[in-house]
Amino acid sequence: MAKEVIRVVAAVIEDNGRYLITQRNSNATLPLLWEFPGGRVEPDESETAALQREVEGRIGVTVEVGAKLGEHLHDYTSYQVHLTMYKCTLPAEARPYPATVADLRWVTSREFLDYDFPPADEKTMSKLLGLVRN
Secondary structure, three states, X not given: OOOEEEEEEEEEEEEOOEEEEEEOOOOOOOOOOEEOOEEEOOOOOOHHHHHHHHHHHHHOOOOEEEEEEEEEEEXXXXXXXXXXXXXXXXXXXXXXXXXXXXXXXXXXXXXXXXOOOOHHHHHHHHHHHOOOOO
């Protein structure tokens, strides 16, 4: 039987060499792992619309969605995640805060290695940013 494919979008928001990452809530799937903000694409919803809705819900600010950076299909035990990452920018006056996430941080790409990310995110980040865990 074919596994369910869950479409997920993520915002790669960079500011002066630092990237915005958010921590999943303790009651979420893959609890307390770190990720780029984003979430699930609903049926009949565009990836761009989903990204804007999910990011605003999680960090309380709207983003401008830019270029698609890459995508990756990751196999979990009972489902697959099709993750697409987009370069996004915040309006100048935006002040992100952890609206519905456990925490958020601005980190350099080198510091990614200090945080635990879900496997799908990690694979995509490695492709995008050339990062490999030791």
